[in-house]
Amino acid sequence: MSWREYRRAAAGQVPVFPIAGAYESGVVPIRFSGWPLSQQGPAYPALDQDIEADVVVVGAGLVGASLALHLAEGGVRVVVLEADQPGSGASGRNAGHVQPYLGSVEPLRAHADQGKRFTEYFIQHRDIVFDLCQKHGLQADAVKSGMVDAAYRKHAALENKVSQWKAFGYDVDIVGAARLKELLGTDAYGYGIHWREGGRVNPYLFTNGMIGAAVRLGARVHGNTCVVGCERIGSHWRVRSATGSVRAQQVVICTNGHAGNAFFPELARTQFPLVACGMATRPLPQSVLDIVNPARVTLMQHPAGLYPLIIDGRNRLITATIPGPGRAQRAETYFAYFLRYLHRTYPQLRGTHIELESYWTGMTANSSSLYEAAYPKLYQVADGVLALMNFGSWGNVMGPMMGANLGQALASDRPQDFLLPLETPQAVHFPGLFETKIRRVLIPAARWADKLNLV
Numbered sequence: 001m002s003w004r005e006y007r008r009a010a011a012g013q014v015p016v017f018p019i020a021g022a023y024e025s026g027v028v029p030i031r032f033s034g035w036p037l038s039q040q041g042p043a044y045p046a047l048d049q050d051i052e053a054d055v056v057v058v059g060a061g062l063v064g065a066s067l068a069l070h071l072a073e074g075g076v077r078v079v080v081l082e083a084d085q086p087g088s089g090a091s092g093r094n095a096g097h098v099q100p101y102l103g104s105v106e107p108l109r110a111h112a113d114q115g116k117r118f119t120e121y122f123i124q125h126r127d128i129v130f131d132l133c134q135k136h137g138l139q140a141d142a143v144k145s146g147m148v149d150a151a152y153r154k155h156a157a158l159e160n161k162v163s164q165w166k167a168f169g170y171d172v173d174i175v176g177a178a179r180l181k182e183l184l185g186t187d188a189y190g191y192g193i194h195w196r197e198g199g200r201v202n203p204y205l206f207t208n209g210m211i212g213a214a215v216r217l218g219a220r221v222h223g224n225t226c227v228v229g230c231e232r233i234g235s236h237w238r239v240r241s242a243t244g245s246v247r248a249q250q251v252v253i254c255t256n257g258h259a260g261n262a263f264f265p266e267l268a269r270t271q272f273p274l275v276a277c278g279m280a281t282r283p284l285p286q287s288v289l290d291i292v293n294p295a296r297v298t299l300m301q302h303p304a305g306l307y308p309l310i311i312d313g314r315n316r317l318i319t320a321t322i323p324g325p326g327r328a329q330r331a332e333t334y335f336a337y338f339l340r341y342l343h344r345t346y347p348q349l350r351g352t353h354i355e356l357e358s359y360w361t362g363m364t365a366n367s368s369s370l371y372e373a374a375y376p377k378l379y380q381v382a383d384g385v386l387a388l389m390n391f392g393s394w395g396n397v398m399g400p401m402m403g404a405n406l407g408q409a410l411a412s413d414r415p416q417d418f419l420l421p422l423e424t425p426q427a428v429h430f431p432g433l434f435e436t437k438i439r440r441v442l443i444p445a446a447r448w449a450d451k452l453n454l455v
Contacts, residue, residue, distance in 0.1 A: 014331050014356045023329035026275050026363030030088040034280030034318060034358035035204035043085055044223035047244035053079040055250045055410065056239045058227050061091035062203065062395050063388055064254035065210035066403025072217035074411025079246050081239065085223040087207035090256040091395060093278060093362030095308050095320040097298050098396055100126040100198035101165050104372035111421055118419045121405065123168050128401050129201050138209030141313040145199040150180060150189040151302040158193050158302060171196040183295040188345045200298050200310045203396055230263040237384055250410065253387040257365035264381050269427035271365040271390045272434035275328055279335055280358040281317040289315060291346055304446035307341045316357065322443045331359035337447065366392040369434040376402055378420035
């Protein structure tokens, strides 16, 4: 097919939000995401009175939901305030991967213990998504199906990664073309990594599931409650919305990027924003399911990772990419890119009609302009106010993991158990650098290299 034919095949297949700028800002309403089901979860009422708690959590994404759940498990009176509804921000918009390993441990060398505690905790709790779903009966389409990093040719970086994580006790191996064909259903790739851990999850349902579990344990959750102020009053803090307030000794801010918030605005200057887009096809016919990814692993492509891919429990292909500058609303363009990749990887699908069901965008908040160094941050904003944020694209595992650690440490009054070092918020230099580099240079170059089979 020509590029024009790909664009024509992709056009007109998906509802588009009428405000283009909402795509560029990553604030398209969550109903446009492919993750909420046709009947969304419960709507939590707005805060309409003055109440008290031990801890106030601001933000009900993956991080805030896990934090609230683990605080409630520890017997802490916790109130969660969310400007929209749980999972409506970045947490309900990601690609659904459960990645069981760290991209790089080098940034952890800056920790006082060289990152030893963090790494050990991560390894011990790498199944946290599946464990929480099992423990609390969460229906989040969480499947431990494993992952594959697939490459066209041999890469030393993949060999090094396998050696490193096998030493940590992971069930992971280098695989060749024959095994990749068994797993993925294509002979396009000749070399890769098969992680038998990790898999997929519906991040929107997972977030709402944790919130629901926290409520069952006594947490109070208020949606449609935008925090407009956070003031010190004696030994406590008063967190205000337009219609109510919460008085508490401890406040924890778990807002993605913190953009547009008037309270502690310095937090919004600590990260490098990057918009990403996601796509979900309509449920696939059995003839396609028999061909594409028969092992149902989460598929990543090395080194560019242009078309990460899962098949969810509704038999849909779900992928994500980075849109071009000023063109984030063009669903047909990015679905056409994906169709071209899909037909090149699975030539037998040419002529098969695959439709786009959902297209959405979201904004990631990265603590570094280097992807592998973009670890989350724990900020000491004021005495009694913490901020756990800037998770970038690692949220599905790292979010609930760091929320659990912080919640358990606060519940037991053991700040020495914090895995992340306490930092003072610092404004980053050139916050647009990361987005410019990714959207204007690296992704366009990677698309050309992938098209010409140069990687």
